[in-house]
Amino acid sequence: MTIPAAGPVIACRNLCKTYWLGDLVVHALRDVTLTIASGEYVAVSGASGSGKSTLLNLLGALDTPTSGALSIADTNVTAMTTEALAELRNRFIGFVFQQFNLLPRATALDNVKLPLLYARNRIADPDGVAAEQLAAVGLADRAHHLPSQLSGGQQQRVAIARALVNNPRIVLADEPTGQLDSGTTRELLALLRHLNERGLTIVLVTHEHDVAAEATRRLQFVDGRLVSDERTEPLGAEAPR
Ligand SMILES: Nc1ncnc2c1ncn2[C@@H]1O[C@H](COP(=O)(O)OP(=O)(O)O)[C@@H](O)[C@H]1O
Ligand SMILES: [Mg+2]
DSSP states (O other): OOOOOSSEEEEEEEEEEEEEETTEEEEEEEEEEEEEETTOEEEEEESTTSSHHHHHHHHTTSSOOSEEEEEETTEEOTTOOHHHHHHHHHHHEEEEETTOOOOTTSOHHHHHHHHHHHOSSOOSOHHHHHHHHHHHTTOGGGTTOOGGGSOHHHHHHHHHHHHHTTOOSEEEEESTTTTSOHHHHHHHHHHHHHHHHTTOEEEEEOSOHHHHTTSSEEEEEETTEEEEEEESSOOSTTOOO
């Protein structure tokens, strides 16, 4: 797959998401303006209900904003059809969730293979590609296990292999270590760091300080607003914001 010319992988301006529940109006995201460059490792923190998951769902084209502009991989997504959004997700974005979200009756290999079956450009050997991806997360010998036969950390690694199998530009992870013990958390963070060092853009939601400390940029949300944006490492030539 060819990757579009370098530019921000994600850019949003005055992004808002509002939910109406009867008479109640919830401003889940308020006026978020943000650019994420290729290769960044971004942690998103904030109290429960501050809009972190809402943001991630918008950045991953799983949901559409109420107002504001959003582009993903140099594509303006604000006016896209559902089908076009699905294709963009499939090509550019990998998701990892706190609850793993694996299919319980499918083996590790079949779970990893799933996104390949939806890809527009069918590949010749989906089993081979999925097996390679499982090996890359250290699970070559668990390919034919069901999720229930794997530990939490192994299940999350299967989920990461699934997120990576279409060779995405961005991985969005919503509290991926929330269900893991501290040892498994460290293993998972080492894997994410390795992927970032190989050029993958990562946006990771967490409320744990030591997990956020892994990232090279930290965003903080309060009540749907972006209140702080700090880089701990300078970002080469791609820094204009
Ligand atoms: N589908 C929805 N319908 C109505 N309100 C929602 C929905 N999703 C989220 N919210 C509300 O939006 C706010 C932000 O939620 P969320 O993004 O899930 O926060 P976080 O992930 O930081 O805990 C919360 O007040 C939440 O109750
Ligand atoms: Mg959340």
